[in-house]
Amino acid sequence: MRAPIGNFDTATPAPDCLDALIAPVADAVRHWQGGVPAERILYVDTEPEWADTAVFVEHYGSDLVERSANCVVVAGKRGGGTTLAACLVLSTTRADVNGLVRRQLGARKASFASMDTATGETGMEYGGITPVGLPSGWPLFVDPAVIDLPYVLVGSGRRRGKLLVPGKAFAELPGAVVLEGLGLGLA
Structure with missing residues (x-):
């Protein structure tokens, strides 16, 4: 199948390649619910050494700059407790962690989670974290x-491979909250 965006050799419906996905992502695809059929979520194989954005778009298509999103894990702290959440914003923006996200979490302070926390809690590889298959109960803030x-x-949960997902599917993920103004322009 031809990928709807980018210059990828092949795009495979995610339900047809569960073995290429890490466990939490494969489980999310296997138990997919919502208006967008799981078959519309596509997996594309990519080289891990080309994962950085500039090199990635050079190899897989300049149209991807405007059609890529980053999923980041955020930790909100209040008193002695910490609440983890994920934010999904276009790669041409950054998440308003210290303002909008902090307020949504009811936290006194919010920051990006450490790499160990992000990978340990999600079961995903750093640089490949995806909103598909996040831990149960986590808020997912989507621009x-x-x-x-x-x-x-x-991301696909690993540094190798990516997911191509219809945008409206993100609003249907468990814990998804669409937040106007989440993505801020890069300075």
Whole structure:
């Protein structure tokens, strides 16, 4: 199958390649619910050494700059407790962690989670964290600009491979909250 975005050799419906996905992502695809059929979530194989954005778009297509989203894990702290959440914003923006996210979490302080926390809690590889298959009960804050795209490139849970997901599917993920103003322009 031809990928709807980017220059990938092949795109495979995620339900047809569960063995290429890590356990939490494969489970999420296996038990997919929502208006967007799981078969519309596509897996594309990519080289891990080309994972950095500039090199990635050079190899897989300049159209991906505007059609990629980053999923970051955030830790909100209040008193002695910490709440973990994920944010999904276009790769051309950054998440408003210290403002909007902090307020949504009811936290006194919010910051990006450490690499060990992000990978340990999600079971995913750093640089490949995806909103598909996040831990149960986590809020997923999604910028509406992501939902507006026909297809969005996101991580697959590993540094090798990516998912191409219809934007509107992100609003249907467990714990998803669409937040206007989540993605801030890069300075």
